[in-house]
Amino acid sequence: MKKLTAVILTLAMLAGILCFSAAAGNKKAPVLLDDQALGADALIDGQTVYLPFRAVCEALGYTVSWSDKDGAATVSAARDGDVVSIDVTNLKVTDNGHLYNAAVFSGQGVYLVSGRTFIESGLFSTAFPAGASYDAKSGRIALSRRYENNVSVVNESVVSQDDYLKTTVQYPQLSDLADTAAQGAVNDILKQAAQSAQIEGQKNAADMAQAIKDGFRSAVGMCETYFNYMITYNQSGLLSVVLSDYQYTGGAHGSTIQTSYTFDLSTGQALKLSDLLDGRTDYTAYIDTVIRKEIDKRVAAGDLSEFDLAPFKDIGADPAFYLANSGVVFYFQQYEYFPYAAGIQEFNVSYSELNQMLNSAFRLLSDGPVTLDPKAENALSAGDIGRVTLGGNPTTGYTWHYAVSDSAVLMLASESYQPSGDPGVGSGGAYVWDFKALKAGTAAITFKYYRDWEGEASATAANTVVYTVNVTE
Template sequence: MNKKVIIGAVVLLILFVPAFGFAAVDNQPAIELNGVEIQAAAYIDGGNVYLPLRAVGEALGYKIDWSEKDGTVSVSGSGKNIMIDLKNNKVTANDHVYYMSGDAADGGTIVGDRTYMGAGFFSANLGLKVLWDRQNGKVELESVKENAISIKTAKEASETDKIKITLQYPQIEGLDDKAVQDSINSIFKNSAGAARNEGLKNADNMAQDDAGSAGSPNKCETYFDYRVKYNQNGLLSVVFMNYQYTGGAHGLTAQSSHTFNLKTGVEYKLKDLFRNGADYVSFISDIVSSEINERVKQGRLPEHSITPFKAIKDDQDFYLSNSAVVVYFQQYEYFPYAAGILEFPVDFSVLKDMLKLDFSFLLDGAKLLEASGTQNSLNIGETGRVILRGNPTTGYTWHYTIENSDLVKLDSEYEVRDSNMIGAGSTFIWNFRALQAGRTSVTFKYYREWEGEASTTADNTVEYLIRVNP
């Protein structure tokens, strides 16, 4: 028997999001891989989560080799051959060569004598979902089943006295419908071609501007690259970075993205993910606004923006990560150049009531438990998730009781407020871990503490039946 009351300080969305860009409470949280704690700790720096490459890689079954002479680390196994060049900040993942950034999107760092890589590296290259549970001081890693496709990197490189061009873009193989495959590949190729043409136009303009002068020491440059952000459940979400240098102190990078249904070839816009009538614009805008304020408070964004943020667009640029819908804004859109491209992840779980049923699989990882007499099946070690709505400002809170706490236990719990407005409601999330075989139930009751459990009505009682498989 176990009982818990959720009251007290509000835990905002930033307490359970993909591990990009949030401030740390503990800079060395424990690591759980597929529900099992490994003998290593994560490292938090500048709000980013880094994971020990050898410990996590070997726990996944990969071979990790270090070359002190070359300053490189290799990861091999399961059809992957990855070389990390720490001296030159470069990663070669099979046939894709890219440069590491300075954050956890795909960067790395050395802690003591160990190599740590950012959460994005593990998501993109080793098929992991990375979630930072700040409340419980741990980082949760979950293996995902990727689509049965292969992704090759097409490359183009050229250089003249006017411009240097480097293009890398993905080409997929293995789809049953070749027409869909060709269509998606054509879009990717055309995106790279558009970047090339933009660079050539920039070079012509620079040449015309320099005509009649002694000439400029600058040369235009185009660097076009990609990252695969989500590759599972029949969806593919890819981000492109288009860097253009046209002279001056620095170039500019424009980010774009495509999210495709690999069966139909349909490309999704943000609004396509949500049910008709769902006010996803306001919901996500409130989260972005709150996070901007938090980053300003932490000194990670300047106090004064170029343009005040009000709301996202209904067709806001976005991509899918392994655990979130990520909306983003271009350089100079709201803040100066140094702020870079701003990204804001919104965890799938808090969008549960808004997502179309066609996208309910995005809630997987932890299994979403069903109420109303439905028997939920979990394997030992798996997690079942309960998501309920509530409004603590009314005095009502959810209380739960586990019939047999030897079979399941509470693993983590979170509260996500709709907004910072007075009287705003919240989404409550509980994750229960299956411990041993048997049948049990978890019952939730919604009542005011001072009125007691006896005041609970049938409408405010929700029961979840759970069978843990042997």
């Protein structure tokens, strides 16, 4: 029986390989990180990019391993406590304890081709702090590192089953955020959303039990609640979380409600679109036009059908949206404008398109961080991100330590260390810090490079760097 199972799994994977190879037409593109080719090509299927998993992960400093246990092929990548595993056989991702499907809008997110794992670029960007952009003219793919917020995300889960209800719930909780009040506000919102899904499932199950007790033979006997999430943006002091609430109460299929929150981590506030975009601009009309054109394009291609009696006209006063790494994504619920089979349709409006419509406090979404200069007075506006990059070598025992003279003016948003890429032990790399400007004022950031056991007093003038930042509203 075990041999038969293994054969079936092998055939299933082989079918996926053959389907992908035929669809992709063997089109390849070189992958570059910091303008250096990785020596491994990505595969291109139309506009969808599939990255070579091992080569990309190793270039980013991850250790990659392969397992084929109990008939399931799994590839894993680990770096500094960050562990991502992909079940290639069953198409599941375990991202630091968070389990979700390896599926993307265009179809399957992971393929095995000639014994090598390829992962769709958007799925890769969800699981790893990096992105990929494909330039069709040059035929090249550029990888870019992403510096995520200085916060930990803990996966909380509830799994249970009784006679009438199967419950699978996962939701995120933040830890290690400097502002504990802001952290608590975010966690309360996310936990309450998960609890509301559980309560709805319990009510559905109670109704099912009563229906069966009352003799309704058509009652199926088992309800289901499946609640999950995706973190779609985690940079520059902003966090976007998409929640998916699936409820099955009988019948041909269940229903899914998608909600989302975008948080300012300096306050814990859930932001509306009107907080991000400048009301003095006609941003709603522009977004309406972009979405209308994309709907028409999908309909014309035969990929979508729209209800004739209630077609899309505008996003309304308080639209559903979330932040992605590439832009603001708007979405519509099942049956809102399209049939159930269309699922939840999403429409991305790039940050570059919205650049002149963003409020000044959120212009960083399109402009990115400002590189700080220790030899000059640096000017930031409230909401801007100032970036510091310093070289170092942790294998020597030396580390950079920093102090901000006024934490009400500047807040640490993220910090990370990137190896140089030289495979030699002790080759060093770059430390990167992002600081968010909070309000008007002047603050100094002082960095000192020393060994912890030797103390701050051991830092010489040559190992001390000071950045002066003036923030305006």
